[in-house]
Amino acid sequence: MKYETIGSPISYGGLQLKNRIIFAPTSMGLTQDEYFEKIRRIAAGGCAMIIIGDVPVLKGGFGPSLYTRKGFAFYRRLAEIVHKEDCRICAQLHQSDSNLAAMIRYLPGVLTHKISMQDLRVLLNQQVGPYITGMPVRKIRKITEGFGKAAQLARQAGFDMVQVHGDRMCGSFSSSVFNHRTDEYGGSAEHRARFAVECVQAVHRSVPDLPIDYKLAVRQENPHYGNAGVLVEELSVFVPLLEQAGVTSFHVTLANHSNLEDTIPGAKHPQFSAEGCFLPFCDAVRQYTSLPICGVGGLTSPDFVEKQLADGRIDCAAMCRQLIADPDWVNKTLHGQTGDIHRCLRCNRKCLGGIQQHQGVHCIYEGGNRT
Ligand SMILES: Cc1cc2nc3c(=O)[nH]c(=O)nc-3n(C[C@H](O)[C@H](O)[C@H](O)COP(=O)(O)O)c2cc1C
Ligand code: SF4
Structure with a gap:
């Protein structure tokens, strides 16, 4: 078969x-019903696993909460929908690094349209450094333990895996751009890795047999892209520490906060206009681990994806926009219908x-047309 590697099974962590x-x-x-249907369609299109974005780690986070009866039921239903389509489901455990107090301060400006959502993003990004740098250790411990508790609840709701979101708060603690602490959570790369390592350890402690994917956000200099996350030169420190903490696979991409x-x-x-635009970061991570690596970013071409997988450059390929544009990408690829794919x-x-x-x-393809 032409796309043999794409169609081959794998033990992913x-x-x-x-x-x-x-x-x-x-x-x-989307509304809840629209979201359930969108996720069902993507699962039915043949992909092996769906990662549910931004599942809050703490009780007070934005979005459906694993800690409330309603939120827990929401995630349990999602897991059922995905499993029914013979697909796996992973919860991306997410802790925002936006300072809530600052957000409240800007709220009147947002409500009166004096501050646009784009402006708000810039203002909140400016607060990340002071917020991370000044956070009391007591609060840090509450958050890192929250990752463990959330993972336990995610497992009870039916998730097969969790992904620790290595951007956002983990990424900001990792980054020398934002983290100016002088205690054991700041300074050297080892110290800046401590927050993320403790999050992973908390997950591993509370659900020892649950595979842990880590969204590893890499930032680049010359030219500069991304502010949170880990410099390529720091991967030799971060990757082994995360692996020792319990990470079982890496999902590698460019860091955020730009x-x-x-x-x-x-x-x-x-x-980053090329197909597979972030794969050079996977090559960098590969130097420090033999764990499975998932690439993401601009992956749309069956031939290109097959080659990256067959060459062992990546073990899995994640797609966001391509599966929104055509949830049937996998089934069409594996059944000789690549010409029918709506390419993102x-x-x-x-x-x-x-x-x-x-x-x-x-998507512009919705309703069968490009609109
Ligand atoms: C509408 C939209 C929402 C996204 N939401 C999340 C999210 O919740 N968490 C996350 O880590 N990445 C999120 N991403 C980033 C994607 O996971 C992915 O890394 C990025 O889109 C590049 O992959 P692609 O070229 O296949 O779209 C989002 C992307 C899009 C387009
Ligand atoms: S709207 Fe454009 S970028 Fe977004 S999924 Fe559709 S084709 Fe891709």
């Missing part, structure tokens, strides 16, 4: 996947654009 394609974590801004269009790059992005154009018009305009994630 101990979790058996039926093929190599994963739906990348994606917050959708323009969203850098981590979700459009077709005309000056640096990386226009960002209705997926990222839909979120930014508060209309939820959609």
Whole structure:
């Protein structure tokens, strides 16, 4: 078969996947029923696992909470929907690094439209450094332990795996751009890795047999992209420490906290316009681990994806926009129908654009047409 590697099963950090394609974590801004249906369609299209984006680690986080009866039922239903389509499901455990007190301060400006959502993002990003640097150790411990508790609840709700979101708070603690602490959580790369390592350890302690994926956010200099996360030169410290803590696979991408269009790059992005634009970061991570690595970012071509997998450059390929554009990408690829695939154009018009305009994630192909 032409796409033999794409269609081949793999033990991904101990979790058996039926093929190599994963739906990348994606917050959708849809109503509950629309979201269930979108996730069901993607699972039915043949991918091996779906990562549910931004599952809050603490009780007070944004979005459905694992800690409330309603939120827990929401996740349990999601797991049932995905499993019914013979697909695995992973919860991305997410802790925001936005300072809630600052957010409340800006709220009147947002409500009176004096501050746009884009401006708010910039203002909140400016608060990340002081917030991370000044956080009391007591609060740090509460959050890291929260990862363990959330993982336990995710397992009870039916998730097969968790992904520790290594951007956001983990990424900000990791980054010398934001983290200016002088205690054991700041300074050297070892110290900056401590927060993420403790999150992973807490998950491993509370559910020892649960595979732990880590979204490893890598930032680049010359030219500079990404502010949170780990420099390529620091991977030799971070990757082994995370592996020792209990990580069983890595999902590698560019770090955030710059323009969203850098981590979700459009077709005309000056640096990341190519197919598989973030795979060089996977090559860098590969030097320090033999654990499975999942690539993400601009993966749309069956031939290209097959080659990266067959060459062993990556073990799995995650797609966000391509599976929004065509949930049947996997089935079409494996059944000789690649010519029928709606290839994602990386226009960002209705997926990222839909979120930014508060209309939820959609695609120009919806309804069978490009609109
Ligand atoms: C609408 C949208 C929502 C996203 N939500 C999340 C999220 O909740 N968590 C996350 O880690 N990444 C999120 N991402 C980033 C994707 O997981 C992925 O890394 C990025 O889109 C690049 O992959 P792609 O080229 O296959 O789209 C989102 C991307 C899009 C377009
Ligand atoms: S709207 Fe454009 S970028 Fe978004 S999924 Fe559809 S084709 Fe891809």
